[in-house]
Amino acid sequence: MPVTGTKELVAALQHGIPSRIRENVEEALHKAAQLVLFDMEALTPIDASNPGPHARDGLTILAGDGGLSYDIGLPTRDLAEDHFWFRFLDGGTKGGEVSYRRNGRRFTMRVPKRPALRILERAMDGNRDEIERLIVQAIREALREGV
Secondary structure, rough: OOOOOOHHHHHHHHHHHOOHHHHHHHHHHHHHHHHHHHHHHHHHHOOOOOOOOOOOOOEEEEEEEEOOEEEEEOOOOOHHHHHHHHHHHOOOOOOEEEEEEEEEEEEEEEEEEEEEOHHHHHHHHHHHHHHHHHHHHHHHHHHOOHH
16 A cells, blocks of 8 residues: 555554554654654743743643654643744744733733744754654564564
8 A cells, every 4th residue: 555644654554554563663653752842842942031831841742543643742722722822933923913812811912023933843854864764663673573
């Protein structure tokens, strides 16, 4: 079965791959997600003037598809709401006033113009070769052990 994307890979791994290869790939993907998370934390700046939680405090990984996929960053709605300013760091701002709602109340704040840091994209790009190496190694080891 030709595999062209992530969904096809997950489907192939769930249905036609021996359990030993699957276990090894799950471990490799967990390590890969941790690498990306570590780099995201390093790339996310801390606002020294903010005494409260920082955007990097909410960054985490969440496994899906039985360990064959990971959401990295702010994977839940609660985390995304609690650390909403991460999207401004990651995507940049054009500056000006921003209105938002929290706990049923409406707030407005002044946001400075800020370039996009592209945190997740840079963390993924910086680890792409290592992620590929981990997955290939996991499959190779399982095949050597005799699936």
